[in-house]
Amino acid sequence: MHYKELQDMYVEYADRHFTVLAFPCNQFGGQEPGDNTDVEQFAHSKGATFPMFSKVDVNDSNGNEDPVFTFLKQSGGGDIGWNFEKFLVGRDGQVVKRYASAVAPHDMVQDILEALEVKDE
Numbered sequence: 640m641h642y643k644e645l646q647d648m649y650v651e652y653a654d655r656h657f658t659v660l661a662f663p664c665n666q667f668g669g670q671e672p673g674d675n676t677d678v679e680q681f682a683h684s685k686g687a688t689f690p691m692f693s694k695v696d697v698n699d700s701n702g703n704e705d706p707v708f709t710f711l712k713q714s715g716g717g718d719i720g721w722n723f724e725k726f727l728v729g730r731d732g733q734v735v736k737r738y739a740s741a742v743a744p745h746d747m748v749q750d751i752l753e754a755l756e757v758k759d760e
Contacts, residue, residue, distance in 0.1 A: 640722070640723050640740075641723050641743065641744055642682060642685035642686060642687045643685065643686055644743060644744035644745055645659050645661075645687065645689065645744050646659075646685075646686050646687050646688065646689065647744075648744055648745075648747075648748070648751070649688070649689040652751065652755065655755045656730075656755075657751065657755060658689065658690065659689040659690075660689065660690050660692065661682065661687070661689060661690065661691045661692065662692045662694075662695050662697070662705070662707065662708075663675075663678040663682075663691065663692070663693075663694045663695070664694060664695055664696065664697045664719075664722060665694060666696055666697060666698060666700065666719075667721050667722045670722050671694060671722070674694075675693045675694055678691070678694060679691045695707070695708065696708075697718075697719040697724075698718045698719055699718075711726050711728075711734060711737075714726070714733075714734035714737060715737065716737050720739065720740060721739075721740040722740060723740045724737070724738065724739060724740050725737070725738040725740075725742065725744070725747065726738070727747060727750055727751060727754060729754050729757060730754075730757060735750065735754050736750050
């Protein structure tokens with residue numbers, strides 16, 4: 640879901656210092672079974688070349704929640720609802736906006752362009 644659109648954005652805006660980072664998670668209906676290699680191979684089969692991290696827990700599961708997601712969720716919205724929930728993070732490292740899983744990447748483009756226009760102070 641969304642691999643092609645995310646890949647297209649990754650390529651389109653790379654020269655403007657935009658990147659896509661993927662954090663696979665198997666906490667949602669077992670959608671990311673297998674080991675890290677299996678998940679990465681699946682993503683590559685869908686055309687994804689953006690960085691793919693090791694599988695993580697994004698919601699607290701006996702204290703196993705990845706600290707990246709603890710930080711991201713502090714921006715509001717509580718637990719991650721489903722795979723492919725997305726966060727736009729600005730140049731300052733702060734969350735600009737959070738998007739539900741169903742939001743297509745192309746619906747994020749205006750927000751991305753605005754975030755890319757922000758100059759470092």
